[in-house]
Amino acid sequence: QRRERNISSHVRNRLPEDAVGLLREAGNLAQELGWDAYAVGGFVRDILLGRPNLDIDLVVEGDGIAFASALVERLGGRIKAHKKFKTAVCILDDGRRVDVATARLEYYQYPAALPTVELSSIKMDLYRRDFTMNALALRLNPGKFGQLVDFFGAERDIKNKQIRVLHSLSFVEDPTRILRAVRFEQRFGFRIGGQTMRLVKNALQLNLFEKLSGSRITHELRLVMDEENPLNVVERMNDLGLLKAIHPLLKLTHERVRVLQELEKVFNWYKLLYLDDQADCWKLYFLGLTMGTKREELSKVADRLNFSRREERELLALRDQIGDALMRLMGWQEGKTPLSRLYSILTPIPLEGVLFLMARSRKESIRRNISQYLARLRYVSIDVSGDDLIEMGIPEGPVFTLILDKILAARVDGNVGSREEQLAMALRLKKQFKSEWMNPV
Ligand code: ATP
Known part of the structure; x- marks a missing residue:
């Protein structure tokens, strides 16, 4: 019999009070309905890691949608249900969101004369997930609240800072998990485990990425760009041959790395200062990653990633505008060129383009002036009509x-x-x- 460690003290100490209250409420409700409820996935992983994460994912061994309805009735809010997947999102009146999924009891018919086994449904739910560290569940029912359900050695892997898949066909089932592995590796300072790394190499040899749709790759790449330090992830992807597996033109060069490094700095600086005016950062990183390609080449990469015609057109236009502005900025002389010249070069360009120019420029004076443009000049107006x-x-x-x-x-x-x-x-x-x-x- 597996022993379940109780981590309710971590739950109490590492989460805000209202989140703990919500988990308890969910547990009480499940008990009343005669079901078992669990918090699962990244939320539980992050409790163990002591990282704040308020994206609560629940799994109910019962009827997830009925459970979600009863929960919002109790706490105030509404649900959006997906009948086909038996899932629901609870949107609470105070703005919090909770995802609820249904775990079904499944029966496995073994070959030959072996008996049919009934597997605990939470186990099956967790078994379908990407890595051991994301396949943890936390019991919520009263009396068991805070017990950690760990079927696959996730706690050990987290302690050893290892990323491990749950079975050897994991990447064949879903090659985007390779990108997720690299992303989590860099975010948490973990390492892909030995056997899992062999499976990564194997998947690459089998060209599994070729069969993957552009949209799925793009979805994962955008998650990479949203990380705090995307460049670490991109460099690791490059070293493992993942970038070129997505498209041969996506390889890192010295100049691309330099610009991506600067982009990361510029972007984090911008995010900090102008919280309410956000740029589409994936466009920036995409332009950085494809810098120096010809027009047709950029189109090919955009096609592979299944960008819409509009997105592709916008990217090409943005790149042209940046190239044009770079030419016009060439004769810039600090103290001599009037700021209005910079203003007229930058105003027609979308914010992403301005940030890209800032990262791309080697001249300190240009970078300083662009930052002045963003902080002040772009808001200048006149009082004559x-x-x-x-x-x-x-x-x-x-x-x-x-x-x-x-x-x-x-x-x-x-x-x-x-x-x-x-x-x-x-x-x-x-x-x-x-x-x-x-x-x-
Ligand atoms: P993040 O902190 O980036 O939100 P997360 O672990 O919560 O990380 P999500 O992308 O929100 O990640 O996914 C929620 C859960 O769904 C994961 O914890 C994982 O268990 C599971 N999951 C997500 N994508 C996959 C996948 N491609 N294959 C298997 N399981 C997945």
């Missing part, structure tokens, strides 16, 4: 934009201040450009 110009007797037309742009540039360079000063400048420009609207070409 088209109506003001009409009042001055300037007819609507191209001259309008010209004058407003000039005032904006002067604001960016700090050469003009109050609305009065701006209006005076408009008057001066009116005289200067008069001949142009009087004699249009």
Whole structure:
């Protein structure tokens, strides 16, 4: 008989009180309904690792959807159910979310004369998962609350910092698990275990990635890009031959590594400062990973990854804009080139492009000025409008934009201040450009 360690003191000490309350509530409810409920997966792993994680995944040996309905009735909230998968998401009134899945009792018919066995359904549920460390369950029913259910030696693997699959066909079943292994390895400072590493190599030799759909690869790659240190993951993928298995053009070069390193810094800096204005970081890393490729080559990689036509077009356009801006920034001279020049180069470019330029530039002064653009310049506005110009007797037309742009540039360079000063400048420009609207070409 397997002994189950009780980790309820970890549960109490490492989770916020309201999360513990929710787990207890779920356990009590399951007991009343005559079922067993467990917290499972990454949530349990992270309790053992002492890392904060509030994505609660529950498995119920019973009817998951009925359980979820009863839970939100008790706690306040609503559910979204997927009948086909017998799963539900509880969205509580206070904003918390809890995923609930159903574990079914399954019967295994052994060959020949051996008897049919009934396997505990939680065991089957856990057996379908990716790695031992993600195949832990925590009992929630009262009396057993906090007991760790560990069928596959997960605690030992976590202690030894090892990533291990549950069976030798795991990567054949789902090759994206290889990408997950590398991602978890770098996130937790773990190592893929010896036998599991042999299975990785074997899977690569069998070209299992070729059969994998672009969308599934892209989904996993995006999760990589969302990690705190994606470059470590990308480098390990490169060393293991995973990048080139996805597409031969995705190999790391010195220059790509340099830019990816800078991107990581720039991106983390940006995230910290501008929490509410987020950039699509995967686009940046994708551009970094494919830097130096030809247009058609980039399209081929985008096709392999099943990007939509629109996404591909946007990426190509972004790359062109970045290339164009790099050319225009070449003659930059610190202290001499006016900031309004930088402003006019950067304003047409989406945020991702600006961040990429910052990472890509080797000149310290350009990086500093781009950061000034992001912090301040991009918010500069003027207090003169088209109506003001009409009042001055300037007819609507191209001259309008010209004058407003000039005032904006002067604001960016700090050469003009109050609305009065701006209006005076408009008057001066009116005289200067008069001949142009009087004699249009
Ligand atoms: P994270 O901290 O990145 O959210 P997680 O372990 O919670 O990590 P999810 O991607 O949210 O990961 O998946 C939840 C659980 O589902 C995992 O813990 C794992 O047990 C299981 N799982 C996810 N993807 C797979 C897969 N490809 N094959 C098998 N099991 C998987």
